[in-house]
Structures are given as structure tokens and as C-alpha cells.
Amino acid sequence: MKRNRDLEKSYSPEGIEQKWYDDWISKDLFVAKTVNSPQDGAPSPKGHFSIVIPPPNVTGSLHMGHAFNNTFQDILCRTRRMQGYDVLWLPGTDHAGIATQNVVERDIEKGGATRHSLGREKFVQKVWEWKELYGNRIIKQMKRLGNSCDWSRERFTLDDGLSKAVREVFVRLYKKDLIYKGKYIINWCSRCHTAISDLEVEYEDVNGKFYYVKYPFADGEGAKDDGIIITTTRPETILGDVAVAVHPRSENSRFVGRKVRVPLTGRIVPIIEDNMVDPEFGTGYVKITPAHDAVDYLVGKRHDLEQLQVIDSKGIMNENALSYQGLTIEEARKKTSEDISKLGLMVKVEEIIHSLGHCQRCRTTVEPFLSEQWFVRTKPLADRGVKVVKDGLIKWFPEQWEKTYFQWMENVRDWCISRQIWWGHRIPAWTCQDCGHITVYENDPAECEKCGSINIVQDEDVLDTWFSSALWPFSTMGWPEKNPDLEYYYPTSLMVTGFDIIFFWVSRMIMMGLEFMDEVPFKDVYIHSLIRDEKGHKMSKSSGNVIDPLDMIDKYGADGLRMALAALSTQGRDILLSSSKIETFRFFMNKLWNAARFALMNLDDEKKEIIFSDLRLHDRWILDRTQDVIESTTKLIDEYNIGEAARSLYDFVWGDICDWYIEMAKPSLHGDEGDKRRNASQAVLEHVFHSVLLLLHPFTPFVTEELWDAFGYGEKGCGKPIVISEWPVRDECFRFESSKNEMIFLQETVRVIRNLRAEAGLTPQQLVNSVYIQTENKEYSDILASNKSQLAMLCKVKDIEFMSDAGEKKTGGCLSEVTAFAEIYLFVGDILDIDSEIKRLEKDMEALQKNLSVNLSKLGNESFISRAPAEVVEQERQRSIEAQAQIERIKNNMESIRRL
């Protein structure tokens, strides 16, 4: 083994991370196998493990959510790669229609341009330029995190291949009547100037006014009841009223069939009955405005009412709004309410808090708006999506999310997929100007498929971004073409994402995957929690509480950040992150580094075999623990419980290896117990580090690769990089069950003695001459007796005495503590000072040496030898030998005390 013992005294990630990432990339270690191709050959007997990354927005930059999500996926991919699976982690980015368009619009505004002043073609060109400039930023950031993605397969949702898939899907769905075009009430953002889907509307409580308005009877019968009172929050929509509704079984239903006069417009409208009215709410009378309210729209449909539009797509009152034409919604609201008051029809106005929809992208209030849009008929697709989960073909982690999914899927409504923006996949539909027929086709058609006219124009709208995202698991692998990747890596193994996009994305991928691949898009879905700031608030630029993962990588290293994210994660609870929490794990990287440094300082180049007869308790214990950790880590990762996996590795390294094993192995590593023991400890240490580096690699790829190399396991030592080294498995040879309990005896005793020492106020320089242990437990006393030197090492005690009754010792200056196994006594008077102990020994030695030199001079004197009797000479000779031995012993003694 070629060891590198020349490690820095503390771990600094700079340089190391970049070095290894470049190395991995240059060796194509993340490039997935193209199975059955001439260069890659047959698939692994283990099979495949594939993940498609949730594609981040091209204009975005890496935030903590991405960092967490990507770390999770990377841990799985790296583990599976080491386990011998054919791993594909497919990366890419999303064109993010409205979001990106908004960003670029804001950018060109600085130069005084608008998208309309540029025109469609030029504007789209601008967005592409933007994408070329900044679209790569997030990819670079992912690389710094250590993502082991196959960058050779990187995709973008507007790539040619993916665009082709989008068209194919659109056409097939249209032909199956699963896509249709129609005039419906949709959510309209007057700022983005486009329709948005139900999911893109976010409801928020806002202050508003609740107007009580009287609608007089118009049929002359109501002499006594001169009218009814409706309630509304939007008086400007009174201009579009075409009816008033009551609940059929309410008190108010007695007026059904009568007519009232709508204020301002003077329109005579009927009172109708509809179940949608809550008789308990407001006055129990609801004005019906089918063109400007989603509920009213449905009521209008049921009762065949006119859809009277009074507001246009820009949020301006239109020609139907009489004198209010040209006003904005806000202006019209003020004016109409004033005018109603003037007419004496405003009964009262209340302040209320009500929930209002806002555009997810720009926070503008969303208006219900009647317009012609494209929709996906979702129900038939959803039914299948529900079934596969019920049948267990897709498993959710944590399981509870399954319910959320079912709830949405079982009540799913048609999906509005057309957007009145320019950045995205343009809808492949052409309307014939002559016959009005709509031609929907994969390739741009030259003529109307019905009448053959060449006078056809393509639909102006583009598709919802999520339409292309829904195809991501198979469109990225080449669909609709047949392709070895698609055949081998689809369905993917796992989807990792946040709960916020279960409806937007996960459910739609399931529906599309089933429709077009006839198979689920992934077998497991892992829904992770949200990252929040330390106070539990959502991180956002506006509140200034963002912890930038790139800053954290600069400060603490990618490994520290990754370990923190992994270890802090728990199932089903949000993660409250702070810089200091990440720091804790940076310290862990240093601890690992130094433990490895210690090991390297104590290992020879030659690799030692583990010889069982030379092992002592702590050796057997750490070998046994290592096997347990190998097994449990593997199991936890299989269950996607990376939080527990990371935490248990942390505890194992810090608590078991550093705090106990290394401390206990020091005497033998220093050679105090002879060569055999030194070899044994070296062999054990090597095994432990070899295993733990492998186990930690998915979590902290960079340090582990660096240390792997330093131990000589990497290419310099004629091995392989850790990235592609074999994942460890439990070695049954190293199962030492009894070591677990025996070690507990020892640890418990050490803790108690240390505790007693602290109670007695002893300094580290003070040596306890002896502790007395009273116990009936033979096994316990045997274990302690055979580990005296470790005990001395760990708690600075010279000797242990066992006794059945310590009664006579319990006088003055005695401290004691009872444990589960024994009662332990320490006498405050029975303390040796290390320095004076050494002085005492030095004195002894001096005296001995004096005697010895006298002896030796006698033996060197010829007249003494010739005159003295033979037995006296022999006696003197014996004495000198004894003295020499004793000096040797005292020397050793001094050495070991000095070490304490």
C-alpha cells in the first residue's frame, strides 16, 4: 500500500473538491451504460437504477431546496453505482414558460423595449439568447454540489427531441378526444395576460368589502316586499348580472319565478333556484354573473343563461359596461358602488376578510374570465393513475402522500393547457381561414386537411410548461423514437421531489407515462420536506432569509453541506436550517479527517491480516459494530431513510471509532503490547476505515475520495476510485455478539470512574492508585481484569482491586457510585501525582544504579573474585542481574506513567 501520511492538520475542502470532480468527469464515471452497445456490452446482472432529475428552471439558480433534493438523489445514485447497478441519473432544465418570459421581459424593459415592441420572433430569439447566457449557471452549481449526473445525456424541455415528443403527445391526445378546445371560464392573469390553470392560482386572505344591494321586483307584484337583497364583493360585476339564485328548499324559494330589476343596467332578470346557494350565507340571494365567476358560470350553464361579458382581457370594462366602459376594475368598483348608493339601493357595506386568488408567478389578482382555451380531458387519464397506485405499482414514501394524491386525482378537473404567451411549445393546431376546420398535426401542415385550403394559420398560444414536464421521464430518453435507453432505463426507479408539485408534476407524469408508455414512469416516489429558515419561515429573497447553498459550499465545503442536509432530514417534517447547523457537520468532516490522519500515522505500508487470536475486546467490538453499521446503513438507504443513515454514520465515526476504539487502541499501536498486538490493531483499524469510507462516500463524496486515495486504495495504490468501488457487505466472520455486552461493562465502568475523578476534583495529572470494585458478577470482573491497561489509559487509574466486601474500606475520603454491575469506590487519599510518582521512581532508579555500579565494580575486582567464597561471588552476580532487570522495569513503568 502506498499511504499518503502527509495530510494537512485540518481538513480544507478547497482544491480537493474540484480536483476529484474533474477526475470523475474525465474518466466518464457518471456516464450511464448504453446497454448492448458494442462498447458497453450486456446489462449488469443487478439491473438498472435510473432517476430523471426534476428539471430546474433555466433562469433559476440553485437554492437549498434543489441542494437537498439533489443530495438525496445523489446519495441513492452513488450507493447503487457502488452496488453494481447500471445507474442513469439524467439531468436537465425546464424552459419554465411564464416564469422565464417574465424574467426576460423585465430584462428588456431596462432597455425600454417590451415584448410587443419586439414582436414574437425577435422576443423568442431574445429568450434563447438569455438561455444560452445564463441557462448553464444552475448546471455548474449542481456540479459543485457533487451531483453524479450523466451530463452527456443532459436535456432541455425545448430541445428538438423533446419538442417532437410534445407534438406527438398533443396530436395523439387530440385524436383520442382527450384534448379539446372550447370557450370556458378560466383563471386569467391580467398582468401576465394569459390563462393559467387552477393549480397556478394561489388563494390568500385579503381585506375586502361586502356590499348588500337591493334588487327591486320588476313584476309589479311586490307591493309589500319591494325587492330582494343580494350580497357581493364585486359590485362592478352587477353590470353582467343575468339572474338571481336562491336555494330550492329555503325560505327564499317562494320568490322563484319572479323577476327583479338589476341596478345600473335596469335589466329584468329572473329569480331561479340552484343547489349551489348556501341559504345560511349572506342574505341567501346570489346574483348570477356567468361571464365573470366560476360558480355562476356553472349555474348559467345549468339554466341556459346568457354569458354577458363586461370586463376585457386586460382588466378593463368593455362596451357592455355602459358608462363604465374604459374604467379599470378598481375604478369601476368604486364608481358602481357610489352610483348604487345614489340610487338608494345600497343597503349596507361591511368590511370582510375573504380569500382571493392570485397569480402564482406575479401575485396579481386572478380574474375569472370567459375565453377560448385548450384543455386536457383529465378524468380518463386520472382513473388509470389512481389504479396503478392502488395496485401497488407505484409506492409513495412517506406513504401518507398517497392520500393527498388520491384526493386530487379522484376530483381532478380538466386541465387548461393553453397560455397566451410566446415562450414555450406552440400548439400544433392550424385553423383553416376558409372552412374553419382545425388541423392538428405533428409536422407543420401545408394545407387544411379537410378542404385543402392553404389559407391556414397556426394557433398563437403555447402550452403550459407542465405539459412538457409531464413527459419528462420518457421524452428525455428519446421517445417517440425507439431507443436502447428508453427500453432499458424506463420505467425509472425513483422520483424525488417536494410535495408542492405533486399535482403539478408527479400526478401528470403518472398519467402521461401510462398513456404513452403503457407503464408507470417510476416505481417509487419519495416526497421530501421543505427547507425553511431557522424560525420556520419559507426562504425567500424578499424576506432576506435565504441561505444560499453556494455560500455554504464556499464556507463549509460541499461535503459538510450535503452531510447536514442528509442528517437533518426527517420524514414528514420541514427542515429548519441555519448556518450554524451546517457548521456542525463541517466539524464532522474535520473529525473524520483527523481520525483518518491518526490511522495513517499508525499504519505501516504493508497491509496486515486480521488474526483472531491476537484480538482483544475492543478490536472484536469495533469489528462487530462495523458489520452492524454496514448492514443497517444499507437497509436505511434502501428504505430511503437517509436521515437516519447519515445520523448513525455520524455517531459511529465520532462516538464509536474516535471516542472509544482509537483511544483504546493507542497502547497497542504505540507498540506497548508487542508486535502481534500492534499488527492486530493495525489490521482492525484498516478494516474499519476501509468500510466506513465506503459507507460515507454517497453522503460526502469528496473527502472520502481524498482519504481513499491517501490510504492507498485508489488508483495510486493500483485500486479503483471510491466512486466505483464495491459497496461493503456484512462479513459474518466478524460477528462477535458477546463483545457488545462486554464493551458495555467497560464503558460503563470508565464513565463511572471518570465521573468519580471529576467529583474528587482530580486534575488530569493526578493518578488514581487504585479503585475498588465490589461485585458478584464474575463475568464483569473478568472482563475488567483483562482490560486493565485500557482502563488505565482511559481513566488514569493505576490498578483495580476486586473485593467481595469493601466495608472496611468505606472510611473517610471515599467516593462511590453504584452501577448495574457493581459498586465502585475511589479513595481521595489514594492519589498519586504523576510528576511526583515519576520523581519517586527516578530516585529509586538512582539508588538501584548506585548499587549496581558497586556490584559491578566488585565483580570487576580480581582480588575480590579470587579471595571471596564462590557462593558470595555468585550472590553478587545474581544481585547485579536482578538490579538490571528492575531498572528495566522501572524504566517501562516511567514510560507508561509519562504517557498518562
Next chain:
RNA sequence: GGGCGGAUAGUUCAGCGGAAGAACACCUGCCUUACACGCAGGGGGUCACAGGUUCGAACCCUGUUUCGCCCACCA
């Protein structure tokens, strides 16, 4: 209105049927040749409340209180 999740040490959270744990923070000692990004020790908890199941409950069941989140056609 429906659904989901949380309530455990000062703080952030693990634990989810068998003697209350970690990390920060706090207090006391220590620069002991792997590590002060460290070592050793310490204080601190009716595990939200009330019932129940069990030999045994922080953990299971039933309520209650309370804080979040998601969905839904309260105009």
C-alpha cells in the same frame, strides 16, 4: 366544509410498545504528540391535556386543546 401533519431538555429535533436521546446553547475542568473544527464531566424533561388498551405507553386507541399545511363553487 373536507383531508394531512406537528405538540418530547432553553432552542431545533430524533425516538414511535420494554430503564427518557442528539445537536446547538449553558456550567466545570483540560492546548493529554489525530483533532481546541478538540477532550472529559455536569445541570436541565409530569414526553400538550384527559380517559382507555397492556404486566408495561412518549410510542397503540378515543376525545380535548393548540399550531401549521393542502384541497373545496362561501357569492
